[in-house]
Amino acid sequence: MSALLSACGGGGGSGADNPAPITPAPGSAITDREAARFLHQAALAATDADIARVKVLGYSGWLDEQLSLPRTQSHYDWMIAKGYQSDPNNANNFQGADNTLWRKLMSSPDTLRQRVVLALSEIFVVSMGGLPVPWRGFCVAAYVDLLEENAFGTYRSLLNAITLSTGMGNYLNMRGSQKEDPRTGREPDENYARELLQLFSLGLYQLNIDGTVKTDAAGRPQETYTQSMISGLAKVFTGWDYTQFNRSDPAFQRLPMSLNAGQHSGSDKSFLGITISGGTPGEQALQTALDTIAGHSNVGPFIGRQLIQRLVTSNPTPAYVGRVAAVFDNNGQGVRGDLKAVVKAVLLDGEARADPAAHPAGWGKLREPALRFVQWARTFGVTSPTDIWNIGDTSDPSRRLGQSPLRSPSVFNFFRPGYVPPNTSLGAQGLVAPEFQITNESSVVAYANFMQTAIQSGVGEVKGTYGGWLAQANDAPTLVSRIALLMSAGQLSTATLSTISTAVAGIAASSDVSRLNRIYAAILLIMVAPEYVVQK
Amino acid sequence: MTINQITRREFMRRSASLGIAGVAAPWALNLATLGEAAAATVNGDYKALVCVFLYGGNDYGNTLVPYDSASYADYARIRQTLATPRNTLDTTVLSPVSALPDAARQMALAPQLAPLKPLFDGGKMAVLLNVGALIQPTTLAQYRAGNVPLPPKLFSHNDQQSFWQSSLPEGATSGWGGRIGDLFLSSNGTSTFTCINVSGNAVFMSGQSAVQYQISTSGSIALRGVGSPLYGSPGCSAALNNLITAGNSVNLMEAEHTRIMRRALDANSQLGGLPSLTTPFDTSNSLAMQLQMVAQLIAARSRLGAHRQVFFVSLGGFDTHDYLVAQHPGLLASVANAVSSFYAATQELGVANSVTTFTASDFGRTLTSNGDGSDHGWGSHHFVVGGAVQGQRYFGTLPIVAVNGPDDVGQGRLLPTTSVDQLAATLATWMGVSPSELPLVAPNISNFTVKDIGFLAA
Numbered sequence: 001m002s003a004l005l006s007a008c009g010g011g012g013g014s015g016a017d018n019p020a021p022i023t024p025a026p027g028s029a030i031t032d033r034e035a036a037r038f039l040h041q042a043a044l045a046a047t048d049a050d051i052a053r054v055k056v057l058g059y060s061g062w063l064d065e066q067l068s069l070p071r072t073q074s075h076y077d078w079m080i081a082k083g084y085q086s087d088p089n090n091a092n093n094f095q096g097a098d099n100t101l102w103r104k105l106m107s108s109p110d111t112l113r114q115r116v117v118l119a120l121s122e123i124f125v126v127s128m129g130g131l132p133v134p135w136r137g138f139c140v141a142a143y144v145d146l147l148e149e150n151a152f153g154t155y156r157s158l159l160n161a162i163t164l165s166t167g168m169g170n171y172l173n174m175r176g177s178q179k180e181d182p183r184t185g186r187e188p189d190e191n192y193a194r195e196l197l198q199l200f201s202l203g204l205y206q207l208n209i210d211g212t213v214k215t216d217a218a219g220r221p222q223e224t225y226t227q228s229m230i231s232g233l234a235k236v237f238t239g240w241d242y243t244q245f246n247r248s249d250p251a252f253q254r255l256p257m258s259l260n261a262g263q264h265s266g267s268d269k270s271f272l273g274i275t276i277s278g279g280t281p282g283e284q285a286l287q288t289a290l291d292t293i294a295g296h297s298n299v300g301p302f303i304g305r306q307l308i309q310r311l312v313t314s315n316p317t318p319a320y321v322g323r324v325a326a327v328f329d330n331n332g333q334g335v336r337g338d339l340k341a342v343v344k345a346v347l348l349d350g351e352a353r354a355d356p357a358a359h360p361a362g363w364g365k366l367r368e369p370a371l372r373f374v375q376w377a378r379t380f381g382v383t384s385p386t387d388i389w390n391i392g393d394t395s396d397p398s399r400r401l402g403q404s405p406l407r408s409p410s411v412f413n414f415f416r417p418g419y420v421p422p423n424t425s426l427g428a429q430g431l432v433a434p435e436f437q438i439t440n441e442s443s444v445v446a447y448a449n450f451m452q453t454a455i456q457s458g459v460g461e462v463k464g465t466y467g468g469w470l471a472q473a474n475d476a477p478t479l480v481s482r483i484a485l486l487m488s489a490g491q492l493s494t495a496t497l498s499t500i501s502t503a504v505a506g507i508a509a510s511s512d513v514s515r516l517n518r519i520y521a522a523i524l525l526i527m528v529a530p531e532y533v534v535q536k
Numbered sequence: 537m538t539i540n541q542i543t544r545r546e547f548m549r550r551s552a553s554l555g556i557a558g559v560a561a562p563w564a565l566n567l568a569t570l571g572e573a574a575a576a577t578v579n580g581d582y583k584a585l586v587c588v589f590l591y592g593g594n595d596y597g598n599t600l601v602p603y604d605s606a607s608y609a610d611y612a613r614i615r616q617t618l619a620t621p622r623n624t625l626d627t628t629v630l631s632p633v634s635a636l637p638d639a640a641r642q643m644a645l646a647p648q649l650a651p652l653k654p655l656f657d658g659g660k661m662a663v664l665l666n667v668g669a670l671i672q673p674t675t676l677a678q679y680r681a682g683n684v685p686l687p688p689k690l691f692s693h694n695d696q697q698s699f700w701q702s703s704l705p706e707g708a709t710s711g712w713g714g715r716i717g718d719l720f721l722s723s724n725g726t727s728t729f730t731c732i733n734v735s736g737n738a739v740f741m742s743g744q745s746a747v748q749y750q751i752s753t754s755g756s757i758a759l760r761g762v763g764s765p766l767y768g769s770p771g772c773s774a775a776l777n778n779l780i781t782a783g784n785s786v787n788l789m790e791a792e793h794t795r796i797m798r799r800a801l802d803a804n805s806q807l808g809g810l811p812s813l814t815t816p817f818d819t820s821n822s823l824a825m826q827l828q829m830v831a832q833l834i835a836a837r838s839r840l841g842a843h844r845q846v847f848f849v850s851l852g853g854f855d856t857h858d859y860l861v862a863q864h865p866g867l868l869a870s871v872a873n874a875v876s877s878f879y880a881a882t883q884e885l886g887v888a889n890s891v892t893t894f895t896a897s898d899f900g901r902t903l904t905s906n907g908d909g910s911d912h913g914w915g916s917h918h919f920v921v922g923g924a925v926q927g928q929r930y931f932g933t934l935p936i937v938a939v940n941g942p943d944d945v946g947q948g949r950l951l952p953t954t955s956v957d958q959l960a961a962t963l964a965t966w967m968g969v970s971p972s973e974l975p976l977v978a979p980n981i982s983n984f985t986v987k988d989i990g991f992l993a994a
Contacts, residue, residue: 366793412694499778
């Protein structure tokens with residue numbers, strides 16, 4: 001009951017004042033629907049086995065089990081094992097990168113980690129669209145490995161890792177940035193300093209712990225930083241470059257960058273209320289800068305809200321953001337930025353777990369096209385017989401998904417957390433809907449066309465496995481309702497289920513071929529239904 | 537005063553006040569339903585605007601390059617290794633019909649913009665000098681003193697993209713292309729085809745009521761599962777059509793998804809096959825492919841009943857913090873190639889005088905080098921192309937080439953001397969928007985004395 005009340009409260013109170021609602025203990029009765037719904041937020045799909053596991057362990061227990069799962073073969077190691085480094089041409093292309101990204105999204109057992117890594121890749125954005133560097137495919141692979149490695153560590157460690165990664169170093173141009181030169185007028189590159197503050201840590205405006213914007217006496221938002229702070233921070237990020245660069249071996253792409261002290265700015269560096277004196281060694285200056293940024297009170301609500309948006313709902317109440325931010329600030333054992341605790345707080349919160357019927361009409365999130373595709377793949381046990389996962393780039397909005405992992409058009413991600421679809425009732429109610437930024441007249445049709453083929457024929461050699469569904473296909477209503485449970489957590493209305501069942505039943509179940517057509521039709525009709533497309 | 541006129545004034549009052557407050561207009565307030573009187577004047581003719589947005593912030597310093605020896609020397613000294621060699625500029629030096637105020641100054645197009653030189657020479661292209669986002673005319677002293685309102689979050693990509701496109705901060709839900717569209721919705725046979733985006737989603741193209749229709753470079757996409765029996769089953773095709781268009785959702789996001797799907801299916805059935813053109817476009821150039829689709833849509837204007845249209849195309853990659861010398865020339869070559877093909881296509885269609893194309897970008901960049909590129913700036917130079925353009929001219933004020941000079945807010949970031957609102961108002965006026973309606977399009981225009989920069993013939 002307390003969970004329901006909290007979920008309906010609509011926010012307003014500061015999160016710090018509201019203790020996190022109690023979540024069901026292991027052993028309490030979790031229904032199949034509830035388990036599937038939880039898995040749609042926490043994982044990449046809900047299979048029968050996953051649902052059973054959640055029911056046995058409870059939500060918290062399932063998360064603990066997932067959090068303790070070891071990482072599977074890294075992206076980088078897989079690419080080496082597949083020999084992508086043997087072809088010198090691959091120094092200048094992304095061969096293997098999409099393959100390994102789809103591989104882990106579709107088949108790695110650590111589904112919570114994979115889901116969170118995808119979310120992190122949409123906050124700490126590096127994209128194949130901006131890496132014109134040697135061994136660029138390995139550069140992306142190593143970057144995602146690093147997100148995996150740090151996904152359940154601390155925010156501060158994650159920040160250190162991405163800052164010194166060659167992926168981010170190249171994408172936002174910190175690598176090779178040189179100290180200022182008064183003689184030529186050359187200035188340090190400001191790109192990473194700016195986007196680090198704007199997108200990866202603080203955002204533009206001072207926030208309360210519940211994510212609402214702080215205002216001054218005149219009601220104006222207060223900015224978090226100025227252009228001169230960007231210039232000051234940019235000086236910290238001078239002098240960093242590849243470690244052990246070797247044009248004929250990609251190994252350097254997974255080493256943290258190292259400092260060339262001769263190119264590090266010797267000026268005082270002022271930002272966010274501190275000044276790092278010019279004589280400070282570069283490595284130390286960097287750590288001080290990251291400590292300062294990671295310690296800022298904006299980080300909890302800024303990052304916490306985005307994680308909620310990526311996993312649960314586009315418009316969390318301020319109270320929900322506040323509860324997650326409070327855990328970010330202190331995991332209960334005095335540790336700040338414990339991402340493991342933050343992820344649990346996001347997924348176990350009363351607002352995430354409350355019956356969707358209790359939520360307002362704007363609650364939930366549009367499922368990302370890439371997530372829908374991965375969900376189909378996992379739900380129907382796709383395989384890649386030669387382990388090559390040749391799905392490729394799915395960015396084309398007129399023929400494929402209009403989205404492809406690690407291929408955002410810019411550092412601003414596929415969509416912005418504050419995106420408001422114009423001319424909509426959502427906008428009129430002050431609601432954001434980030435995923436609608438990549439949802440348009442081309443993409444909605446292309447998605448249906450793409451899935452129609454993928455469900456039946458697969459993509460490349462990656463194909464669904466439907467043998468286990470043939471028996472159920474004889475009974476259309478059972479088939480449809482079972483797939484609807486797995487894919488939509490039972491969120492399709494009776495009318496929609498009836499429409500689909502009737503249509504599927506119209507295909508005679510006279511042979512395995514026609515039974516397969518029933519299965520294909522049931523999956524596609526569910527996956528285009530608006531009640532499925534929005535995760536609630 | 538008729539009821540329609542009253543309704544229209546009420547709409548204007550509400551829109552203007554809402555626009556200035558930066559709040560979305562009520563979504564249900566649909567100008568198209570207010571009747572003919574809600575539209576600006578159209579006399580059965582055709583006009584279109586085409587915005588070519590250069591995402592990332594185009595480097596003005598290497599787009600329009602100082603050529604006279606004194607300015608070039610300053611440019612080369614500031615740009616260091618980024619400087620374009622002077623001898624590569626010899627054939628793209630611009631000879632305007634009237635000299636710059638400082639007659640000693642000469643400017644050249646980047647060598648890769650050579651395909652645009654004949655358009656300038658032929659009077660079909662003008663150069664807009666130092667345009668950027670402003671709320672009101674701003675002097676360097678005022679900028680430094682911080683005593684005039686400035687666009688929020690200068691130098692930030694998403695915020696300045698938003699301000700360029702909408703004259704409002706990020707989070708805005710309408711842009712000035714869409715707001716021009718608002719005024720012409722009822723002039724067009726099908727309001728859907730008033731604002732067409734061939735490059736995805738941009739706030740520029742959304743109006744208070746105009747919705748941007750997003751189309752691919754290969755046209756509208758047909759839904760295969762409805763076009764032919766889904767997995768062999770006509771009944772499943774019918775169910776597919778029913779599910780995606782039913783529109784009985786309570787959930788707001790579900791309802792919005794259905795709205796987009798319906799629009800997609802309706803537009804696809806209305807567009808049908810589009811005419812092809814004989815003018816060649818470079819199929820390896822994404823901007824050229826987008827502009828080819830614009831030309832094909834313009835070719836179908838009569839069948840679609842279109843009298844006023846706004847189009848949006850874009851090219852990314854201009855955020856040249858690194859690799860500026862390696863990558864920027866290729867980007868400019870793509871722009872020049874695509875825009876010159878598109879102008880030729882408008883000639884083929886006999887609409888060259890009715891279509892005005894203009895470039896835009898997040899911001900300009902620094903003139904100083906960071907060793908391998910330049911950083912986020914503010915004002916920048918832009919181009920307008922079309923038969924109605926008063927071409928072979930410069931409009932605006934050419935900045936002094938200097939760091940810490942009179943136009944510099946730091947590292948050669950230009951303080952704009954012409955505002956985006958003035959550009960928007962000039963284009964809107966040409967489209968037929970009346971002076972009293974300009975604030976609906978360009979909310980800051982009342983702060984500027986000059987409301988028509990003059991680069992378009994009436």
